[in-house]
Amino acid sequence: MIKYLLFDIDDTLLDFGKAEAYAISRAFSEVGIPVTDGLIARYSEINDFVWSMLEKGEMTREEILLYRFSLLFEERGIKVEPEKIQKIYEWRLGEGHYFIDGAEELLNELYGKYELYVVSNGTAFVQDRRLKSADIVRFFKGIFISERVGHNKPSKEFFDTALGSIEGFDRSCAILLG
Numbered sequence: 001m002i003k004y005l006l007f008d009i010d011d012t013l014l015d016f017g018k019a020e021a022y023a024i025s026r027a028f029s030e031v032g033i034p035v036t037d038g039l040i041a042r043y044s045e046i047n048d049f050v051w052s053m054l055e056k057g058e059m060t061r062e063e064i065l066l067y068r069f070s071l072l073f074e075e076r077g078i079k080v081e082p083e084k085i086q087k088i089y090e091w092r093l094g095e096g097h098y099f100i101d102g103a104e105e106l107l108n109e110l111y112g113k114y115e116l117y118v119v120s121n122g123t124a125f126v127q128d129r130r131l132k133s134a135d136i137v138r139f140f141k142g143i144f145i146s147e148r149v150g151h152n153k154p155s156k157e158f159f160d161t162a163l164g165s166i167e168g169f170d171r172s173c174a175i176l177l178g
Contacts, residue, residue, distance in 0.1 A: 001173060004166070005110060007140075009120045009127055013107070014134060015098040020044060023092035030088050031080050039076065046071050054152055055121065061147065065090075065123075072096045114150030118143040118149025119162060120174065121153040142166060 010016035025035045025045050033039070050064040050071075059067065069089075073125035110116060116139050120127050124147040131137050144162035151157035163169050 002175055003115060004117065004169065004174035005114045006117045006119045006163075006174060006176045008176075009118060009130065010122060010178075011100065012178030013100060013103045014130055015100050015134070017044070017164070018098040019063070019093055019096065019130070020047070023089050026092045027085055027089040033078055033080060039072075039140075042075070043072050051121070053082070055154060057152070057155070061152070089124055094126040095133070097130045097134040099134065101114055104107065104136070106135075107136055111139045116140050117143070117162075117166070119153060119159075120144070121146045121178075124148055 001054070007013055021040055021044075024040055028035045028039070047068050050059065050068045053059040054061060054064050065086050066082040069080075069085050072078070073082065075079060093100075108118070117142050118131070120143075122145065124145045127143075127145050131143065137143070142162075144158075144165075146152045146158055149158055149161050149162055153159075163171070163174075
């Protein structure tokens with residue numbers, strides 16, 4: 001019998017692609033980088049690539065947050081400090097939210113019938129702000145973000161640590177969504 005539902009945030013509850021496009025467009029504009037669809041698409045490709053490196057344990061979170069911009073800027077000949085754009089981008093990414101179609105209704109339907117939890121690899125600062133902006137924190141009994149857990153999702157250590165903190169948790173009664 002299912003008791004626990006574990007939700008990823010990005011592209012499960014909230015549309016990361018829309019949030020990313022908004023945030024990167026705003027960040028580039030703020031530092032004078034001309035925004036084009038091609039530049040946004042290339043950033044997104046690089047961002048996906050470096051996050052996969054994090055998930056494989058090949059880079060640290062701190063490294064990827066700057067490396068994605070270093071790669072893009074080197075490739076495109078852009079002269080902006082990665083640290084500067086990273087701060088602006090992260091702030092803008094946390095500004096708002098865009099629900100995946102039906103996600104808000106799904107949470108309303110499941111709330112009270114199951115124990116709902118968040119499991120995310122996103123940065124804590126951004127995810128906290130997005131969950132608050134979306135007004136969905138109230139649905140979850142626990143929010144596990146890898147930065148706070150101390151291990152990156154999807155590692156066994158992440159899930160052992162996060163789920164080990166849920167009193168009486170039984171893996172056979174859980175479903176991971178996302």
